[in-house]
Amino acid sequence: MRIHREAANLTQxxxxxxxxxxxxxxxxxxxxxxxxxxxxxxxxxxxxxxxISDLFLYSTHSATINENKIELLQYIEVMNDIEIEFFLNQIKVYYEFKERL
Known part of the structure; x- marks a missing residue:
């Protein structure tokens, strides 16, 4: 994000x-x-x-981001609110199931 801010010649x-x-x-x-x-x-x-996905490309935590995460962000970027809510619910169900194992 900082790289994009600096490229836009903006201070914090x-x-x-x-x-x-x-x-x-x-x-x-x-x-x-x-x-x-x-x-x-x-x-x-x-x-x-x-x-939005580009904001995560130069993370301070990791020099490279897993390609799957980038692809996932690109899908999320074009989803409408209903699709995002559905997708989020699916992820929650997955994690609830995973925690029971």
Whole structure:
């Protein structure tokens, strides 16, 4: 995310203002210490003019992201709210089942 922010010639302060979040929150999001909401992800994508999936390509936690995760993010990016809710419910069912094993 930082790479895209810098490519857009924005400081953390400027981007935080455009996203209507605190500079501290943006700093924690960029460093992976805070989860980002879907709304903030969508706004980041618009402000930085990059697909949501691209925001995860240069993670500070990992130099490369599993190709399956990238593909999954690309599918999620084009889903509507109903499809996302359905997909999320399927994942929850999977994890509930997995925990019982």
């Amino acid at each position: 302060e400027q981007l935080a203002e455009k996203l209507d979040i605190s500079c501290g929150s943006l700093s924690r999001i960029e460093s992976g210490r805070q989860f980002v909401t879907r709304t903030t992800l969508e706004n980041l994508s618009k402000v930085l003019k990059v697909p």
